[in-house]
Amino acid sequence: MQRLRVEIPGDDYHRNLISCQVACPVHTDARGYVRAIAAGDFEEAYLIARGPNPFASICGRICGAPCEAACRRGKVPRVDDDGCFVASDRPISIRALKRFACEIAGPDIRPANEVLAAVRSYVPEVTADIDEMAALLKARVAGGFVPGKKERVAIIGAGPAGLSAAHDLALLGFSPVVFETEPVAAGMLAVGVPAYRLPRELIRREVAVIEALGVEIRCGVTVGKDISFETLRKEFSAVVISVGAKSSRSLGLPGERGPRVYGGVDLLRNVSLGSSMDLGREIVVIGGGNVAYDVARTVLRQIAYDTARLAARLPGTSAVKLVSLETLEEMPADTVEIVEGDEEGVQRLNGWGPVEIKRGLSGDVTGVVFKRCLRVYDENRRFSPVFDESQTKTVPCDTVLLAVGQSPDLGFLSAGGGDVEQFRPGWPKVDPRSLSTTAPGVFVAGDLAHGTRLLIDAVASGKSAARSVYTYLTGRELAAEALTSHLNLPGYRREQGYESIGRAHLPTLSPEARLEHPDNVVEKVLPAADAIREASRCLDCGVTPVFDGTRCVLCGGCADVCPTLCLKLVALSDLDPSPELNSLISDSLGNQAELSEHSAILKDEERCIRCALCAQRCPVDAITMERVTFQTTWRNP
Numbered sequence: 001m002q003r004l005r006v007e008i009p010g011d012d013y014h015r016n017l018i019s020c021q022v023a024c025p026v027h028t029d030a031r032g033y034v035r036a037i038a039a040g041d042f043e044e045a046y047l048i049a050r051g052p053n054p055f056a057s058i059c060g061r062i063c064g065a066p067c068e069a070a071c072r073r074g075k076v077p078r079v080d081d082d083g084c085f086v087a088s089d090r091p092i093s094i095r096a097l098k099r100f101a102c103e104i105a106g107p108d109i110r111p112a113n114e115v116l117a118a119v120r121s122y123v124p125e126v127t128a129d130i131d132e133m134a135a136l137l138k139a140r141v142a143g144g145f146v147p148g149k150k151e152r153v154a155i156i157g158a159g160p161a162g163l164s165a166a167h168d169l170a171l172l173g174f175s176p177v178v179f180e181t182e183p184v185a186a187g188m189l190a191v192g193v194p195a196y197r198l199p200r201e202l203i204r205r206e207v208a209v210i211e212a213l214g215v216e217i218r219c220g221v222t223v224g225k226d227i228s229f230e231t232l233r234k235e236f237s238a239v240v241i242s243v244g245a246k247s248s249r250s251l252g253l254p255g256e257r258g259p260r261v262y263g264g265v266d267l268l269r270n271v272s273l274g275s276s277m278d279l280g281r282e283i284v285v286i287g288g289g290n291v292a293y294d295v296a297r298t299v300l301r302q303i304a305y306d307t308a309r310l311a312a313r314l315p316g317t318s319a320v321k322l323v324s325l326e327t328l329e330e331m332p333a334d335t336v337e338i339v340e341g342d343e344e345g346v347q348r349l350n351g352w353g354p355v356e357i358k359r360g361l362s363g364d365v366t367g368v369v370f371k372r373c374l375r376v377y378d379e380n381r382r383f384s385p386v387f388d389e390s391q392t393k394t395v396p397c398d399t400v401l402l403a404v405g406q407s408p409d410l411g412f413l414s415a416g417g418g419d420v421e422q423f424r425p426g427w428p429k430v431d432p433r434s435l436s437t438t439a440p441g442v443f444v445a446g447d448l449a450h451g452t453r454l455l456i457d458a459v460a461s462g463k464s465a466a467r468s469v470y471t472y473l474t475g476r477e478l479a480a481e482a483l484t485s486h487l488n489l490p491g492y493r494r495e496q497g498y499e500s501i502g503r504a505h506l507p508t509l510s511p512e513a514r515l516e517h518p519d520n521v522v523e524k525v526l527p528a529a530d531a532i533r534e535a536s537r538c539l540d541c542g543v544t545p546v547f548d549g550t551r552c553v554l555c556g557g558c559a560d561v562c563p564t565l566c567l568k569l570v571a572l573s574d575l576d577p578s579p580e581l582n583s584l585i586s587d588s589l590g591n592q593a594e595l596s597e598h599s600a601i602l603k604d605e606e607r608c609i610r611c612a613l614c615a616q617r618c619p620v621d622a623i624t625m626e627r628v629t630f631q632t633t634w635r636n637p
Contacts, residue, residue: 025460060099147173159187161446164462230416255357264403280398287403288324
């Protein structure tokens with residue numbers, strides 16, 4: 001008989017079960033705000049979401065949502081309305097629920113000072129992580145945290161990383177000044193993310209909350225032109241470089257240099273700032289990621305809007321073709337981007353790589369030559385495209401937009417930044433833990449720290465850089481102190497039928513309405529009833545059944561009543577021995593125990609849906625439902 005292999009829970013076992021929070025780079029208690037929405041407490045939900053994240057409202061619109069990818073609801077078997085098991089369920093719509101809470105109680109609807117007052121006065125009850133702002137303020141009162149002395153810190157770049165660093169530096173007792181080359185704050189959020197995904201007024205409101213903390217933002221100031229990097233290092237106690245990767249990469253194709261070949265991010269910037277570009281009517285976008293779709297969908301809107309304003313179609317046809325190396329299944333763009341792009345009229349050509357940009361005698365673009373891509377990645381998932389040189393096609397066009405990646409520009413380091421070593425142009429050497437460079441007092445955040453990633457990764461790195469600046473300027477470490485508690489939940493019950501509720505469908509504008517104006521926001525907010533219903537699907541992974549072996553009578557009722565068959569009673573002799581298991585058995589029963597005479601209850605966490613039926617069924621109250629909470633405060637050790 002084959003023995004069962006079991007895993008003995010470690011110290012972080014219960015915390016790791018809250019997979020949404022573990023997956024979030026700033027450890028937002030998604031479970032906490034989702035369950036608050038399920039209970040109808042929308043203010044509480046917003047405050048939980050805002051605690052560790054100064055861009056909660058923006059994340060509710062455009063976050064890549066690693067929390068959803070990790071959500072346990074998407075991994076358990078789903079029970080349909082007839083009580084039958086179907087394929088694995090879908091994760092909770094965590095991002096959409098965050099947006100819902102922010103529109104109810106965030107800067108979307110109230111001024112910055114009211115938001116700050118609410119956040120500062122918030123005292124969480126049973127959330128997984130205490131609000132960082134409240135934690136710092138409480139620690140300061142209790143003498144466990146010594147703030148800075150208003151030392152001035154320069155931050156280059158007002159993107160999400162730079163502003164997150166400024167936000168936390170202000171809380172830590174410093175005077176941050178942010179220098180931004182663009183005429184508006186928020187970096188690529190304001191000049192890279194299209195308005196149909198992220199309204200500009202919302203960006204301004206979110207930034208206003210950060211400014212209300214005492215952060216100074218100087219827009220239209222280019223470091224290296226209006227002020228030198230050397231001057232910043234002389235006039236400020238520390239410098240954080242968070243310029244981001246904003247320069248479009250080129251491909252070095254024949255015919256690439258010349259009119260009507262642009263970088264995709266350049267197109268997005270010009271549209272966001274209202275600048276004109278010489279675009280034709282037949283557009284080819286090269287790339288397969290989210291930026292490529294932002295570019296293609298933005299151009300579609302510009303064409304449709306211009307046509308509507310002229311009240312007659314311009315001469316000739318108009319089309320936007322998006323050409324990617326990857327197949328449809330391999331495209332790095334989010335599925336929703338691909339689907340919505342198809343709905344709006346983006347024409348996809350998958351599996352083709354560019355060879356040459358064709359130009360006529362006058363220098364005008366006439367088309368792009370592509371060759372068939374047979375494979376994009378090798379067996380180790382490394383980028384290693386293989387082409388069929390015999391299969392080529394020419395796509396006629398008059399404009400080409402390249403959306404194949406971005407790189408940073410650190411030209412300003414030429415004056416005063418010679419000691420900032422770079423392992424290749426534009427990418428400085430960085431200590432991955434402290435985010436410090438090789439130059440004293442110079443730190444990085446965002447793309448420079450980890451490459452181009454998600455918005456929430458940029459926020460996390462900005463916060464990390466702020467803590468490192470604190471240590472550099474004060475000589476004191478900031479240590480996170482976590483308090484773990486287990487709270488018994490007598491009478492714990494779940495919403496009726498929660499296990500069979502399907503994921504909510506997020507409402508969107510019709511494709512026709514989307515193209516009526518470039519700023520028409522595609523995604524709508526969930527109605528309150530739908531948000532509460534969707535939130536009720538959350539498995540509340542911080543709650544878990546706890547078994548008292550000294551009271552168990554081995555009746556098997558818990559296993560019999562479990563709807564997902566996650567419990568199993570077995571003899572200890574049926575288990576595959578391991579050092580951890582042997583140690584546990586020895587501590588409980590002694591070395592001479594006859595294993596066949598003793599039993600164990602096994603639990604498959606991937607299947608448990610926290611229904612509490614096992615606790616309700618137990619005749620001797622050997623099973624209780626308990627909530628595990630973690631409260632984190634920052635103190636100087």
